[in-house]
Amino acid sequence: MRLAELSERSGVSTATIKYYLREGLLPPGRQVNATTAEYEEEHLRRLRLVRALIQVGRIPVATAKEVLGHVDDESLGRTMRLGAALWALPQPPEPAEDDAAVTAARREVDRLLAEVRWDSVRELGDLSPVHRSLVTTVATLIRLGYDWNAEELVPYARLMREVAARDLDFLETHESDAEKAEMAVAAAVLFEPVLRALHRLAQEEESARRYGIV
Amino acid sequence: MRLAELSERSGVSTATIKYYLREGLLPPGRQVNATTAEYEEEHLRRLRLVRALIQVGRIPVATAKEVLGHVDDESLGRTMRLGAALWALPQPPEPAEDDAAVTAARREVDRLLAEVRWDSVRELGDLSPVHRSLVTTVATLIRLGYDWNAEELVPYARLMREVAARDLDFLETHESDAEKAEMAVAAAVLFEPVLRALHRLAQEEESARRYGIV
């Protein structure tokens, strides 16, 4: 298909598609001649994924490019691709001011990880961007005056562990041979909005039950 | 305290504080005379909350204003304040293209809510922004080619229900009289990054256990 058809079938304007091509989010089509390029179904699928990452996952274009770079990195095995792609996903900005709150937060997070015995991530520690962002967020909560401690997070951690186990089960079940890595990224990025929405819906439901009003 | 001190103790530049005052995110200080205004501890706390909403929660300034407006709305009771504030929290943009994917998504979400018996939110249906955003996100997943169905979401929904119950327990325990509504909003907004981080950490941990590599 040509660019115009790609645009029509995806609902993305040709100008935007050109922008994505320019930014390297979308691999170039097969150049037929100087004025015509041919795109495949694969391009359409990739374009939908890009839109999902950017619109639903709210991932910056530059980051999306990086993530997709890992997805396309054939030098990595399946697991590594997934890991590298997830690693590249954006985290809350780290003010990195090493004050008392951050110290306290780090201590509590460490205690939490010890308590639930997540030894793999404990070994990685600050190397993992996710770990750092968790510390930062907890530090913010502490600064706001929450008397935060690891014990209160333990049940949440256990629940999220269950969720993560289901995530991986899901991936294993649904992976087709064709686009394994893309699926993994899509699942990682698009599951979060689903979880977030379910979380808020659950809050509405629970609140309505307890207090009668929403 | 004066603006300069408010700036120093919060780590936010005076220019930015002035900006927040202008935008109505921060109530004006007590005007002593034409060139001096006096701010209280309350302003410091509110300022920290604003920063948390914007930086950690990534909430747009205009939305944060709206949310805080509900928090300050004394015509509402506690529960209503919380509800209104949560209601105003931003959702993924809704393309609102009522195509086959959206229809299918709506059907699956309805089935899900029936299955887990969240009758309160079911009654509200499309009225709730959260409900709409869930439908939109699921529609995106469907468009990407996931053969999505309600059954697969059920365990997630149950888990998030447990999480939500804990959220509300937490609120009930920790609420001090002084800043109930602010705490509720902070919890709602700042809990999500914590959950997200725990989720990803759990994925790393689980993946490391299953496949040995992260």
Add this chain to the structure above:
DNA sequence: CACATCGGATAGTGCCGCTAACCAACGCGT
């Protein structure tokens, strides 16, 4: 062979979250 269409390149737009610069009023030390 006229003409619409194609894809690529470039420069511009609109929004958003600040931020630098300015200003008159004030308060404090001498």
Add this chain to the structure above:
DNA sequence: ACGCGTTGGTTAGCGGCACTATCCGATGTG
């Protein structure tokens, strides 16, 4: 009483980001 540094408010501008409008020469098409 007076000079001068500081205060809080106002205005205009900046930088980044995600597009987007426009132009262009090459090309396929009736």
